[in-house]
């Protein structure tokens with residue numbers, strides 16, 4: 001489905017404004033680009049009150065974007081929200097002015113969340129596993145930085161490679 005041009009514009013505006021914050025902020029949009037609700041969070045998560053979670057109508061077919069202060073990829077919690085609330089799309093913006101997006105297609109497969117956990121998508125332990133496989137040592141120069149990049153690349157590859165299997169559209173780009 002073609003995205004509403006007002007939605008594209010307002011998403012860009014909000015993501016550019018929030019991508020560098022030191023705490024997460026979540027913004028819920030309607031498909032025609034109106035801001036429905038905004039939540040302020042901590043460095044690592046958006047704080048959404050339980051009455052909002054329970055309000056199914058709030059999420060139905062809408063778009064949630066939020067910033068990841070450390071620039072990491074979708075977390076299992078993000079995908080949990082995406083699967084269990086009737087969102088059409090979930091997005092992240094990062095301090096390096098990039099965005100990631102997942103859009104549900106027809107027959108979207110809810111098993112994505114379990115599979116993501118099983119494959120440890122983008123997790124710290126997966127990063128360590130990959131680093132060891134690639135012969136990196138913990139005392140190597142820039143290890144933390146390389147580990148960080150490995151985690152993001154693993155998640156990026158995973159979401160790219162599994163789009164057909166779980167029926168979603170995966171997109172990333174520059175803000």
Ligand SMILES: [Zn+2]
Nearest residue numbers: 066068075078
């Ligand atoms: Zn997130």
